[in-house]
Amino acid sequence: MKRIAKRISCAALTAALLTGSMPSYALAAEVSPDLSVAEQSQEIQEDAVEGEEGILPETEETVPESVNPEEDTVLPENPTVPDTEIHTGADEVLPETETTVPEEETETESEEAEQFQVEAEGASVPQPGKRELLKDNFDNASGWQINNPSSVKIENGQATIKGGGGNNAMKSAGILSANDFLLQTDLIIGTENKNCNAKIGFKAQDGFDKQRLQLRFDFPNNKVFLEKVTGNSVDTKYGEAAAEVSQGQHKLAIEVKGNAITAWLDEKQIITASHEEIGKMEKGRLLIAGQFPLQDFALDNLLVTTNEELSGKECTVKLETYTDGKLDPEHKGGTLTADKLSGYSGEWINLTPKANHGYVFAKYETSTDNLVPIENNRFQLNEKFPEITVKAYFETRKPGKYEIFFEDFGGNPGTLPEGIRVSEGELFVDVPSGKNANAYSPVVDWKKLDGKKGYRISVDARRTTDAGGTLQISFRDGGSFDSRYVVAINSQGSAMLRRFYNGENKELKKGNFQLTDKPAHVVIEVVENKVTVFINGKEILNYTDQENWKGMKPGVQLINMTPGAPVAFDNLLIEQICEKKPVEVISIYNGTEDTEHKAGVASSDIKEAEEGQRVTLTAIAKAGYRLKEYQVEGMENVQIQDGAFLMPAGDYSSLKVKAIFETDKLREGKTFYVDSENGDDSAEGTSEKTAWKSLNRVKEYGSFVPGDKILLKRGSVFVGQQLAFQGMGAEGKPIEISAYGEGKLPRLEGNGQVENVVSLYNQEYVEIRNLEITNLDKKYSTEFKLNGSNNKEKPLRAMNVSIRDFGTASGIVIEDCYIHDINGNINLKWNGGIFFDVKTNIQNGVLAGIPSKYDNVRISGCTFERVDRSAIKLVSSQWCNQWEKNDPGVPVNWYPSTNVVVENNYMEYIGGDGITVRDTDGALIEHNLAKDCRFQNTGYNVGIWPFEAANTVLQYNEAYETHGTTDGQGLDCDHASSNSVMQYNYSHNNEGGFMLIMGGYPHTGATVRYNISQNDRDKTFEFAQGLPKGTMIYNNTIYSNQVLDKGVFFLSNTGAGVGVNDGFAFNNVFSYPQGQKAYGGDAQGIGLVQEHMKIYNNAYTGGMSAFEADAKPLQAEDLGIVELGSAPETHEGKDAVTGSSGLLDGYKLQEGSALIDKGLTVDEAWKHFGGSKLVDGRNYSPREFFEKVKDNKKYPSIDCIMGNNFPEVPGVSYDRDFFGESIISGKPDIGAAEYQREEPEKPEPPQAVLLESISIQKAPEKTAYTEGETFNPKGMEVEAKFSDGNTKDVTGEISYSEETLKVSDKEMVISYTYEGITKKATQGIAVKTKEEPQPPTQGEPEKPQQPENPDTSGWEIEAVEIVPEKAELKAGESKQFTVDVKGKGEFSKEVSWELVGKHHEDTYIDEKGTLYVSKAEAAGEVKVKAGSKADAKKFDEAVVKIKTAQTQVPGTNVNNNGDDSTTGKPAGNQGVQTGDESHVVILLGLLAVSGGAMLLCKRKRQ
Secondary structure, three states: OHHHHHHHHHHHHHHHHHHOOOOOOOEOOOOOOOOOHHHOOOOOOOOOOOOOOOOOOOOOOOOOOOOOOOOHHHOOOOOOOOOOOOOOOOOOOOOOOOOOOOHHHOOOOOHHHHHOEEOOOOOOOEOOOOEEEEEEOOOOOOOEEEOOOOOEEEEOOEEEEEEOOOOEEEEEOOOOOOOOEEEEEEEEEOOOOOEEEEEEEEEEOOOOOOEEEEEEEEOOOOEEEEEEEEOOEEEEEEEEEEOOOOOEEEEEEEEEEOOEEEEEEOOEEEEEEEOHHHHHOOOOEEEEEEEEEEEEEEEEEEEEEEOOOOOOOEEEEEEEEEEOOEEOOOOOOEEEEEOOOEEEOOOEEEEEEEEOOOEEEEEEEEOOOOOOOOEOOEEEOOOOOOEEEEEEEEEEOOOOOOEEEEEOOOOOOOOOOOOEEEEOOEEEEOOOOOOOOEEEOOOOOHHHOOOOOEEEEEEEEEEOOOOOOEEEEEEEEOOOOOOEEEEEEEOOOEEEEEEEEOOEEEEEEEEEOOOOOOOEEEEEEEEOOEEEEEEOOEEEEEEEOOOHHHHOEEEEEEEEOOOOOOEEEEEEEEEEEOOEEEEEEEEEEOOEEOOOOOOEEEEEOOOEEEOOOEEEEEEEEOOOEEEEEEEEOOOOOOOOEOOEEEOOOOOOOOEEEEEEEEEOOOOOOOEEEEOOOOOOOOOOOOOOOOOEOOHHHHHHOOEEOOOOEEEEEOOOEEEOOOEOOEEOOEOOEOEEEEEEOOOOOOEEEOOOOOOEEEEEEOOOOEEEEOOEEEEOOOOOOOOOOOOOOOOOOOOOEEEEEEEEOOOEEEEEEEEOOEEEEEEOOOOOOOOEEEEEEEEOEEEOOEEEOOOOEEEEEEEEOOEEEEEEOEEEEEEEEOOOOOOOOOOOOOOOOOOOEEEEEEEOOEEEEEOOOOEEEEOEEOOEEEOOEEEOOOOOOOOOOOOEEEEOOEOOEEEOOEEEOOOOOOOOEEEEEOOOOEOOEEEOOEEEOOOOEEEEEEOOOOOEOOEEEOOEEEOOOOOOEEEEOOEOEOEEEEOOEEEOOOOOOOOOEEEEOHHHOOOEOOEEEEOOEEEOOOOOOOEEEOHHHHHHHHHHEEEEOOEEEOOOOOOOOOOOOEEOOOOOEOOOOOOOOOOOOOOOOOHHHOOOHHHOEOOOOOOOOOOOOHHHHHHHOOOOOOOOOOOOOHHHHHHHOOOOOOOOHHHHOOOOOOOOOOOOOOOEOOOOOEOOOOOOOOOOOOOOOOOOOOOOOOOOOOEEEEEEEEOOOOOEEEOOOOOOOOOOEEEEEEOOOOEEEOHHHOEOOOOOOOOOOOEEEEEEEEOOEEEEEEEEOEEEOOOOOOOOOOOOOOOOOOOOOOOOOOEEEEEEEEEOOEEEEEOOOEEEOEEEEEEEEOOOOOEEEEEEOOOOOOOEEOOOOEEEOOOOOOOOEEEEEEEEOOOOOOEEEEEEEEEOOOOOOOOOOOOOOOOOHHHOOOOOOOOOOOOOHHHHHHHHHHHHHHHHHHHHHHHHHO
16 A cells, blocks of 8 residues: 555656746755754655655544643633634634544535645745845844734844734734745744744735634644635635644744645655635735744744745835944945845845944935834835835944043954954954954053043944854953953853853853844843843843942953854943933023923933033023023022033932023013115114114124014015024014015015025014015026926025924914025925924933924915925924834824914925925915926925824815825825824826825824815825725715826825725725726735725716716716816916816806715715714824724724714814705715705894994094003094994993003004904004103293194104005905105004994905905995094095906806805805895885775775
């Protein structure tokens, strides 16, 4: 029988070789069991099959296993179900106990037998493939993600799973970039592995409990399985076999090829199976997991290879070195090398930075904005970034203050002992022939070490060959080589503390670390009798010596203890350790701590200091306050001079410094003038005639105060100058920077001579308006052609606002500026237009200083043209990092800026991003137009987007013609955000698509609602680096006139993110041509987005088919939409086209539309998709929200949607559709438009008469006062206006302050209250300083005082003139009026603006003179009145002719008095307007008389 079996095997082998059905890997030769799989030889085994191994008997019956309940070693957590990976339900798999089909029944195989086939065993382990996919000896956890760190550890050269639980797992960070591969590893079974299932999973989808293929060892039952599983549930069992695995080390190999999987243990095939769905599984991750109570196994020497050729998108890598911050093509500071400079997505690149003599390696940067992080000197290629530049930064090494010795082995080493040499900046130590060890002993001046203080030895060490061995670093020296304390590290995985003394070699303490060919940074700290050892930043061991180091002194040697195994050392540093104590600085005002920093802030340059160390203090007084002094609590002997002191000696735990602030009397605000043509920097600058000439004079002036104005003359040009100044405003009294005169805006030309043309630092309450700013460096291209900019090194900006240790900076306003022609660095996002940032000190990995942020920031009405690289970015705050990889080295924290508004801005030809808001909570981005963004070859940019932000609202924006397809969308909801709302936006003709949603960093709760997308190209929605939890897309209308090859929902680069979660799309209208597919991405991405994108109750038209996943589609050739695709694709205006414009009315619904009332409410959709308990994420930071809900079982994605928990942002409502129609009542419609039925006219109920306003009709007789007097209203006339149109003289009922007047008082507030409503008006006054009476001037008789008349001795208002005097506007337009107040002396130029005559209530003029005419204005003309606040008798009026708007949104009424036109809501039915009420009375009277006459006639006839 044996001979027959052997012949059959040989024949089968020969046939397989001839037909090519054997694996593409060559057959492996037998290898020594002592070698790891990575070290196996590649000889071909001559005889592949010997003896009986692997031959199935003709008939075989599986014997059921019996479980002994008395043996605790085999009882699972649930004794009745020893294997929880048995799927239950209709698709339940075969039980563990089954009978093999007898030979006579094989001709009629069952259906189950057709599904999987267990092949004949006996093939040998294939050779490794030509291409390496993954290799790891588990020196560290880089490249792996772990779900339970207490049970899963990667250290000391092994990946160990030990403990209990249902799923202790680790998965590879990257995807194995091959369908067929060979996995080889050492499998080590520990002594406590008594009740365990070990799983080697492959082709695993992202997540620890997602679908995968796996080889599973059932150790208690001595079985092995091949299966497809989801979590712990078996989907399909491909095969099982007996496999007894003993304790100790084994060699495991698994081959996946086509539809087959084969596994070998210790070179012996243990199982093989095939199934058609194996080959259909997409590429995925590697996953190692353990299950059941007693797990104890490990992997080592993992190697995964393939013979598949690379495919997909090739990525290239460029390396750059920088020395002391500058590009260094000569590599003066050091070199950077990589194991390869090109590859395919998913492959790893290993980097080696090497500092030259006198320099140190500082950090890495990449051209991906840290989206491709570098960890442990390696990174993974990513198809999203086909071209990656890696920058290595080197810095000139500066000796530390307490440095005793340093050697980087870059210079001349002098004479060295035999076996020791210096090469390429490293010290190589080998053991000469005939010796057992060799040591390098540097000459160190240990006298520099203070005996009372400790010391630290640090060095980089590595193996230089594959030979195993041991190195030592001594830190105590007894005078001879045989007397020393050492840290010993070997290649077997041990780090030990040993003592050599009197011939004894004693181990004192042991830790785990394996020495490899990668440099390990070893740090030994010795303080008194305690030593602590750190390797690569992690504490390995510590030990307290009770024998006072046996009298040995500090000393150091670098030792090799193994002949034939040379080691290398570098960067040997010895320094003194000094005790540092914390320094705390607090602000004090009025005797108490000023925790809100209203008076000022103070900080120190260092957080901890040691005795004698210099500490420098910085204090910033807010407007109206000043620093009085510093006090050191409890230490009167500490002297602070010029804001610095020396850390005192003494027995104290910390030192507290108090910064005492007090009030400061400031001068009154002034107006300063700057005229580049006729000014003089030596003049006073406080009038147009004495204007300064340059911005340098502004910078040198000193400190400006609240209420100051810095006005630049129109037509002025300031070249190569920076606008910066000292001082800050206060609430209600900002420092204003603007223009004066007539003509063009004052122009600030940076010319590349200044990095920031306008710069604010640690300032608040500053308002900047009406400036033109350029910064064009002619060293680079100035043409701004598409992809034509070439500045890749020099940052240039228009404005930069920055704070540091300031607390809260409030009231920064930037309005109506023209920013253009800035050719900044296209490789740096943070340059171009307007930027805000917050900096701080980071000491020992801790945020130091004063937590700082912005509040009440507004950027409005600005135009950006030809700006590289970004138009607006705010805020980049080091107090707001939400993900370690986002900003390496910056601790995770959340202290966001608040009340940030970016509105009504226009941008065109922007090199990269249009608007980015980040590190904010509740930011509002609305009514902006972003056109032609990503105009340069900058990589990944989008029109408008939030990043690392909470509760952001993007609404009423228009984005079009964004360039590129990586990203290239109009809008984006980016990484590390939470609860973002994108609503009421119009996106069209963007090359990269409509909406990008990023999932790379913690991101939760993105909501896309009531938007219109027209002809956005490439793909519609892109989910990059995963799909965030709680993503909800509803009531959008999407139109495309072409098929998008990448699909509607495109999932890209799933390997780099935090997971692919369920997303939800409902109530949307999709209109695409025939053939449009739903999903896009690579093979894996398509499968994942198809699985996770939940689609329901959407409408389909345009020729496309409804998506198969939509269980309730509404499909029709005509959905009843007015005219899809009819919106403008380009326009000349600078205002965003939104629903209120009338230009998008083609997307409204027609009467009888199939979409009416066919939608789901958000609550209905939530329940349909399985929601159970909605999580409100509004009060969490993005990271907190992400961490709270990342447990998929407890918080499924549907419970993480925003639902109706919308951000509470002032001025934002969520009860409207795209066009402003109410969506509150009734069932919602499908799409962005809600149909409004005409309701029958109902008589309006009588309304209560409300007080609307008061106005001063006549100024008081006296408006000029001397300080100390009180306000006198005599002669004043005040009129109140009510909601019924009536007015009333309320002079006798007004209220005002009766306090004595001060020189700073410029106006008096007049109040009147009616039915609980109070309205106010202001009367301008002037108060002069009280002076002693002066004798009359000789020659002129003294005039009698007239106290009741205005005092005109100091000033006089002569005239008020409005410019222009006449204007003509259309309804819906606005106009800026200016005023010229003329007079004598130091008079006030302040005026009050108002409208005279009848006009629509939505027509108004603001305090700056801007007239806004309502779209519903029916009056033929209105009058604009400007009156002097100082003298109410002096005023002027301008006449404005109003033209009725030519176009009208269907369903609106030009006489609407109720709705805000900016919402786009059509007016309600107001009925016929007949003019004034007297007409109605007359009409009713006539009707009554007519009716009476008819009645009399009727009676007369009767």
